[in-house]
Amino acid sequence: MADPESITTVAADELGDRAEDWPVVHREVRHAGHVTTYVTDTVQAPDGSTLTRDWIEHPGAVGVIALDSDERVVLVQQYRHPAGFRLFEPPAGLLDVAEEEWLIGAQRELAEEAMLAADRWDVLVDMFTSPGASGENVRIYLARDLRPVARPDGFELEGEEADMSIVRARLDDLLDGVFAGRLQNPLLVTGCLAAAQALRTGRELRPADSPWPARAPRPRTR
Structure with a gap:
């Protein structure tokens, strides 16, 4: 030892x-x-x-901690079959649109799932969700200065999304739920903890177009 x-x-x-x-x-x-x-x-x-x-x-994903002027976070409640739970989650989605910029993907997901746009975007966290078992990498943004928008043309809610609801919750209440073990979605847990720390300390966040090392093109020996 x-x-x-x-x-x-x-x-x-x-x-x-x-x-x-x-x-x-x-x-x-x-x-x-x-x-x-x-x-x-x-x-x-x-x-x-x-x-x-x-x-x-896994193609990777983006998530959005959308924070309103009253420090409430916009969430969806969605059934997740592998977990067997209906989870509170931030708007999020796959990076499965060819050549789509990461920020554009996050903005699209926010509009599709929460019918919102934001005028201020920063990077909160880049993370691997389960690096021992999956190649999934996720970028979580902090979105502020929110405003309502219509869902993008042609977008239709399908599957579990057709049954989801949109809610808002105070950031402090979400932190209480995380520490009590009642809230378990990894993007919500990580994003809310990071947002609270950044807001309380005045930490300068990375710009929304910051490099994302896990997404950088690089050769892989196969």
């Missing part, structure tokens, strides 16, 4: 995840679904050994 006193403390300017690529010597596609693909990779580790890993390919 390592001596706690010998464990290195990482300096602030060194804290950053880095892209890394271990060669995939064999891949088997187990199932290609409507949104995700389930694969088994045999991966070569730096010491030459091989590892077998099952994981889910």
Whole structure:
């Protein structure tokens, strides 16, 4: 067991995840679904050994913490079949439109799900939702100066969305719900905690068009 006193403390300017690529010597596609693909990779580790890993390919997503002038967050309540829960969630959606900019995708989702637009956008958080099992990466925006808009032309609510409701809740009440274990959607939990910290401390947020390292084009050894 390592001596706690010998464990290195990482300096602030060194804290950053880095892209890394271990060669995939064999891949088997187990199932290609409507949104995700389930694969088994045999991966070569730096010491030459091989590892077998099952994981889910995912197109990525964006989420929006839409905050009104009374510090209420706009949410949808939506049934999620894999979880078996109706969850309170921020407006969010897949990055499955070819060549669509991330911010445009977030603005589209806010209009589609909450019938809102926002005149002020910042980046709250970039995250991998479950990096041991999925390649899904998500950017959560903070949207302010809200105004009502119609849903985009041609958009129709389908599936679970046809049964969802739109609500608003005070940010402080959402934090209470998170810490009490009553609210569990990862974008809501992460986004509300980040928004509260930013607002309370006056932290300067990244511009809405900031680089997103997880989405940067890079070769992957297959």
